[in-house]
Amino acid sequence: MRKAYVVTVDGPSGAGKGTLSNMLADAYKWHFLDSGAIYRVLAIAAIHHKIALDDIHGLQPLANGLDVTFSVTDKGNRVILEGEDVSDDIRSEEVGSTASQIASIPMIREALLKRQRAFAQLPGLVADGRDMGTVVFPEAVAKIFLTASAQSRAQRRYEQLKAMGQDVKIACLLMDIQARDERDLNRATAPLVAAKYALEIDSTALGIAQVFEIAKAFIDSKIFSESE
Numbered sequence: 431m432r433k434a435y436v437v438t439v440d441g442p443s444g445a446g447k448g449t450l451s452n453m454l455a456d457a458y459k460w461h462f463l464d465s466g467a468i469y470r471v472l473a474i475a476a477i478h479h480k481i482a483l484d485d486i487h488g489l490q491p492l493a494n495g496l497d498v499t500f501s502v503t504d505k506g507n508r509v510i511l512e513g514e515d516v517s518d519d520i521r522s523e524e525v526g527s528t529a530s531q532i533a534s535i536p537m538i539r540e541a542l543l544k545r546q547r548a549f550a551q552l553p554g555l556v557a558d559g560r561d562m563g564t565v566v567f568p569e570a571v572a573k574i575f576l577t578a579s580a581q582s583r584a585q586r587r588y589e590q591l592k593a594m595g596q597d598v599k600i601a602c603l604l605m606d607i608q609a610r611d612e613r614d615l616n617r618a619t620a621p622l623v624a625a626k627y628a629l630e631i632d633s634t635a636l637g638i639a640q641v642f643e644i645a646k647a648f649i650d651s652k653i654f655s656e657s658e
C-alpha cells in the first residue's frame with residue numbers, strides 16, 4: 431500500500447501558513463497538523479501545572495505525556511487538553527510567546543517528534559509549522575516556505591485578534607513578531623529555514639486565493655511527477 435502524501439508549509443509567524451494549510455487540506459481531503467498548536471498546548475499545560483519555563487525536568491515529562499486531542503467539528507478545529515476545550519485559550523499572544531520560548535528547548539522538540547509524525551495518515555497530510563520540511567517530515571512530497579514582511583504579518587495578526595475580540599496594539603504585535611522571528615531563526619535546534627527544494631512564496635503582496643493557487647499548482651506537479 432502506498433504511503434500517505436505529506437506536504438509541509440513552514441514560515442514565520444503570521445505569514446498565512448494556517449490559512450493556506452487548512453485550504454490545502456480541505457481541497458485534497460487530507461489530514462491537517464497544526465504543529466504550533468502542540469507547542470501552544472504544552473505552554474498552557476505548563477501554566478496550568480505551574481511549571482517554570484526554565485524547569486526542563488518538569489517540562490519534559492509534561493511533553494511526553496501531553497493528553498491532547500485534535501478534532502474537526504462544525505465549530506472548526508477544536509483542541510482538547512486534559513478533557514478541557516482550550517481551542518480559544520491557546521490563541522492568546524501570551525500563550526504564543528510562552529510556546530515560542532518552550533520551543534527553543536531541544537529536549538522538548540525531541541519529545542514532540544513522534545506525536546507529530548503520527549499525523550501522517552492516508553490519504554495525506556498538510557503539516558504547518560517551522561521545521562516540518564527540514565526535521566519532522568524530510569521526505570515530504572512537496573515543501574512550501576511561506577513568508578511576508580514583518581509589518582504586514584503584524585497587520586494581519588492585529589486584524590485577526592481584533593476580530594476575535596482581543597484588545598491588542600499593533601506596535602506590541604510587531605515587537606512580538608520580531609522577537610519570535612529572532613528566536614525561531616536563531617535557536618540551535620530546528621531553526622526556521624527553508625528546506626532544500628522548498629517553493630518559497632512571499633505573500634506580502636498576494637491575496638489568500640493567489641497564494642493557494644500557486645501552492646496547489648506546485649503540489650499537483652510534485653504529486654504528478656511522483657506517480658509517473
Ligand SMILES: Nc1ncnc2c1ncn2[C@@H]1O[C@H](COP(=O)(O)OP(=O)(O)O)[C@@H](O)[C@H]1O
Nearest residue numbers: 443444445446447448449586590633636637638
Ligand atoms: N495572503 C494573505 N493576505 C492577507 N491576509 C492573509 C493572507 N494569508 C493569511 N492572511 C490572514 O492573516 C492572518 C494570519 O494568518 P495565519 O494563517 O494564522 O498565519 P500563520 O499560521 O502563518 O501564523 C489571518 O487572519 C489570515 O486570514
Ligand SMILES: Nc1ccn([C@@H]2O[C@H](COP(=O)(O)OP(=O)(O)O)[C@@H](O)[C@H]2O)c(=O)n1
Nearest residue numbers: 443444465466467469529530533559560561
Ligand atoms: N513546528 C513548530 C511550530 C511552532 N513552533 C513555535 O511555537 C510557537 C507557536 O506556533 P504557532 O505557529 O501557533 O504561532 P505563531 O507564531 O505563528 O503565531 C511559534 O512562535 C514557534 O516558535 C515551533 O518552534 N515549531
